[in-house]
Structure formats: structure tokens, C-alpha cells
Amino acid sequence: MYYSIQDFIQLIAQLRNPNGGCPWDLKQNYESMIPCLTEETYEVIDAIQKKDIVNLREELGDLLLQVVFFSQLASEDGYFTFDDVLNDISKKIVRRHPHVFGDATAGNEEEALARWNSIKAQEKSVQEKRSILDDIPNAFPALLRAQKMQKQCSKIGFDWDDVEPVLAKVEEELQEVRDEINQTPRNQEKIEEEKPKEDEEIHESKPDEQSIQDLAQKVDDIPQQQTIQDLVPEPKAEPKNETPPPTNDEKKDVATGVKTQEGTKDTGYQGDQRRDGVEGGQGNQSKRDDSKVVENKVDTNIVHTSVDVEADYGNGGLNGFRAKVAENFDSEAVQGEGMLTTTVKFVVETNGTVSQVKATGSNPDFNREAERVVRSIKGWKPAKKGGVNVRSYYSLPLKMQFQ
Numbered sequence: 001m002y003y004s005i006q007d008f009i010q011l012i013a014q015l016r017n018p019n020g021g022c023p024w025d026l027k028q029n030y031e032s033m034i035p036c037l038t039e040e041t042y043e044v045i046d047a048i049q050k051k052d053i054v055n056l057r058e059e060l061g062d063l064l065l066q067v068v069f070f071s072q073l074a075s076e077d078g079y080f081t082f083d084d085v086l087n088d089i090s091k092k093i094v095r096r097h098p099h100v101f102g103d104a105t106a107g108n109e110e111e112a113l114a115r116w117n118s119i120k121a122q123e124k125s126v127q128e129k130r131s132i133l134d135d136i137p138n139a140f141p142a143l144l145r146a147q148k149m150q151k152q153c154s155k156i157g158f159d160w161d162d163v164e165p166v167l168a169k170v171e172e173e174l175q176e177v178r179d180e181i182n183q184t185p186r187n188q189e190k191i192e193e194e195k196p197k198e199d200e201e202i203h204e205s206k207p208d209e210q211s212i213q214d215l216a217q218k219v220d221d222i223p224q225q226q227t228i229q230d231l232v233p234e235p236k237a238e239p240k241n242e243t244p245p246p247t248n249d250e251k252k253d254v255a256t257g258v259k260t261q262e263g264t265k266d267t268g269y270q271g272d273q274r275r276d277g278v279e280g281g282q283g284n285q286s287k288r289d290d291s292k293v294v295e296n297k298v299d300t301n302i303v304h305t306s307v308d309v310e311a312d313y314g315n316g317g318l319n320g321f322r323a324k325v326a327e328n329f330d331s332e333a334v335q336g337e338g339m340l341t342t343t344v345k346f347v348v349e350t351n352g353t354v355s356q357v358k359a360t361g362s363n364p365d366f367n368r369e370a371e372r373v374v375r376s377i378k379g380w381k382p383a384k385k386g387g388v389n390v391r392s393y394y395s396l397p398l399k400m401q402f403q
Contacts, residue, residue, distance in 0.1 A: 009082050012068045016076065030073055037066045095119065114338040118403040154399050158322050161397055298386040303347055303393060309384040311348035311392050313377075321377065325398065328373045334365040336402050344370050344396045350389040352380040361398075370398055 003011075015025040040062045047056040071082035096119045098104035099112060106112040136148045153159070160166050313321035334340070342361025346354045357374050359367035374396070383392035 008064075009068055009072075012065070012072050013075075016072055025069075028069075028073075030070065033066065033069060033073075037070075040066055110338070117401075118337065121403045158319065159397065159399060161395070298388050298390060300350055300388065300390055303391045304383065304385055305393060307383040307385045307390060307392050308387075311383040311394055312381045314352075314379045314381050321396070324377050325370075325373050325396075328376060329400070330369055330373075331400070331402065333369045334363065334402060336363045336366060339399060339401055340366045341397070341399045342367050342370050344374050344398060346374060346394055346396075348380045348382055348392055348394050350382050350391055352382055353378070354380060354394075359398075366400070 014020070015022045018026065040059065044056065044059045044063050047053075047059045067085070068082055071080070071085055075081045094101045096116050097112075098119075099106035099115060104115065106115055133149055133152055136145060136152065138145075140148065150159070312318075313324075315321075316323065340361065340363050342359045342363070344357065344359045346357040349355055354375060354377075357371045359370045361367050361370070382389040384390065
């Protein structure tokens with residue numbers, strides 16, 4: 001006998017039949033089946049990654065069982081049937097592929113994906129959302145959820161340019177975990193990064209005291225700087241052969257002067273060479289004020305590439321500046337679809353204003369609007385070098401999704 005999908009639906013319905021069904025299947029509900037769904041999903045992924053085609057066939061069947069089983073539960077509760085599920089997904093496929101089932105065109109995979117995302121965004125726009133993170137399921141594994149959140153945030157410019165600040169942030173968060181674990185008494189709510197709400201707690205196994213102690217011991221055993229040192233070796237400064245600065249007494253014995261063309265020191269004027277009217281003495285030579293040390297003045301006219309204190313936006317730092325850019329950005333001024341990127345480079349002046357604003361992305365509209373917004377935002381704190389305000393360069397990468 002060769003079973004059809006309708007035959008399979010009937011098999012699952014019989015498992016749930018109070019008259020002659022399976023006691024185990026009858027006892028299950030939405031929540032109790034979540035571990036089974038999760039396990040079968042990962043087994044499908046594992047078979048794909050191992051290129052185990054024979055096992056993939058079996059695992060896909062196990063995953064289909066989960067879909068039909070959940071549909072059976074919903075059918076019993078009067079919500080929907082498996083046929084409703086098939087009908088909905090079929091309509092979605094047709095609706096989001098107008099270049100296949102309609103008159104639209106898509107010349108390549110990028111255009112096809114952009115069209116899918118555009119239609120998806122239109123469908124989602126009718127739903128009430130308070131945040132760009134609303135669509136990210138709380139049930140995602142922690143790393144996947146973090147990845148999705150970062151992807152969403154990057155669409156409005158919240159992203160890092162390179163890996164160093166990312167590693168620094170990881171180290172900062174790890175230290176906060178250490179600090180909370182070492183608190184006495186230990187505050188479990190602060191140790192947990194996110195605790196599900198009561199209506200989201202599904203088969204949550206709470207750690208016992210021994211588990212917490214084991215975790216604390218493992219964290220304590222982690223070398224404080226091991227993570228960053230293993231990934232980013234600390235640069236070693238070249239040894240410098242420095243001559244120690246002269247003492248005040250030695251300074252008094254050194255005559256001031258300039259070098260001649262031959263490279264010898266021209267002692268120049270050394271004061272009245274008499275002491276109490278006797279030639280060769282010091283006479284009325286004015287006393288040297290050792291408190292007045294001539295320092296190299298910092299040039300405030302040039303744009304510095306190396307500073308002691310970086311320029312910073314005064315209202316929330318870089319994240320605050322990105323939020324301000326997103327708030328003032330006029331998307332209507334940009335013609336384009338999909339993910340647009342640019343890098344805005346500018347100079348933060350000594351008075352906190354910006355100049356020489358230049359965006360270098362591929363979309364001219366996006367560049368112009370990014371430049372306009374950056375010029376309009378006030379409130380920068382200038383960089384400092386040698387204790388004084390100096391001009392410095394700043395670079396801001398921007399990514400935004402357009403439909």
C-alpha cells in the first residue's frame with residue numbers, strides 16, 4: 001500500500017482518537033510536543049550537513065509528522081486544519097512570486113529576493129509593531145536570536161566596523177556575569193540574561209543550587225583576559241633607547257644656542273661674562289626660571305589622525321548618534337530597493353561642529369541624504385590631544401533596508 005498525504009492525516013487522527021487511539025499520543029498537547037519538534041528539526045539539519053540523503057528522507061518524514069500532529073491538535077480545538085495550513089502556504093508562495101505566477105519579472109536571485117522581502121514587508125506593515133525586534137521569536141536559541149536582533153538593528157545603522165569593539169563588548173558582558181555570580185547572596189534573576197515570562201515558560205528546567213555552584217566555579221576558572229588575548233595578540237612595543245631627561249642642575253650647565261651649518265653648537269649669547277665686575281664672571285646674568293619649560297604646542301589647525309581622546313557624540317555616544325540619524329533620515333528622498341550601505345566620513349571641529357562631510361556608498365540618493373542628516377546633527381564633543389581640543393576624522397558606516 002502506498003500512502004497519500006490524506007491517508008497520513010487520517011493515521012494521525014486515529015492516534016488521537018479517544019476510542020482506540022494511542023494513550024501516549026492522547027496525552028500530548030502543544031507544549032509537550034515542543035521538544036519533539038525541536039529534536040526532529042535538528043535531526044533534519046544534521047542529515048543535510050552530513051549529506052546523508054538516505055537518513056534525510058526518514059528525518060523529513062519525522063518532521064512532517066510534527067506538522068500534521070500540531071495541525072491535528074488545532075483541528076480538535078476548532079482553530080484550523082492541515083488543509084488550512086496547506087492553503088495558506090500555497091497562497092503565500094503564489095503571492096510572493098509574481099515573477100513566476102504573475103506578470104512581474106526578476107532577472108536574478110537578488111531581484112527575486114528583494115521582491116519577496118518587499119511583499120513581505122507590505123504584509124507585515126498592516127500589523128501593529130512597536131519595535132523592529134517584534135518579529136523575532138523569543139523561542140529562538142540564544143545565539144540565533146542574538147544574530148537576528150543584530151541583523152535587524154544593522155538595518156538602521158547599529159553595527160560595528162570591525163571585530164575589536166565586539167570582543168571588548170563580549171569581555172564586558174562576561175565580567176558582568178562574573179560580578180553577579182560572585183555576589184553574596186547570589187541574585188539569580190540578574191545572572192540570567194533573559195528570564196521568560198510566566199506565559200512563555202515551557203518545559204523550563206530550573207537549575208538546582210549545586211548546578212549554580214558548578215557554573216560559578218567554571219566561570220571563576222576562566223582566565224580574566226584569555227578570550228581577547230587568544231584572538232587578538234597584544235602588540236609588543238619596540239624597545240626604545242631613550243636618554244633620561246636632564247636634571248635641573250644639568251640644564252643650568254647647558255648653554256642655549258643653535259646649530260651651525262657644520263653641525264657644531266653655536267653657544268650664542270651667554271649673558272654678561274663678568275662676576276662683580278671681573279671678566280669671566282656671571283655678573284648680572286638673570287636667573288633662569290626652571291618652572292617655565294618650553295613645550296611643543298599642539299597644532300589645532302590640522303586634522304589629527306592620532307589623538308589622546310576620541311571625538312564623541314555628547315548625547316548617548318555612537319549609539320545615540322546612530323539613533324539620531326535614523327530619527328532624522330528621510331527615506332522618501334532615496335530611490336532604491338533592498339539593503340543600501342554607505343560610509344559617511346567627516347571632521348569633528350574643535351567647537352563640536354562637523355565639516356568635510358562625505359558619503360561613499362554606491363547609491364547617490366542615499367549618500368546625499370546621509371550627508372544632509374550628519375550635517376544637521378549638533379552636539380559633538382571634539383577630540384583632545386595634549387589636553388586641548390583638536391580637529392579629528394570620524395567615520396560612520398550606515399546600512400538601511402529600503403522597499
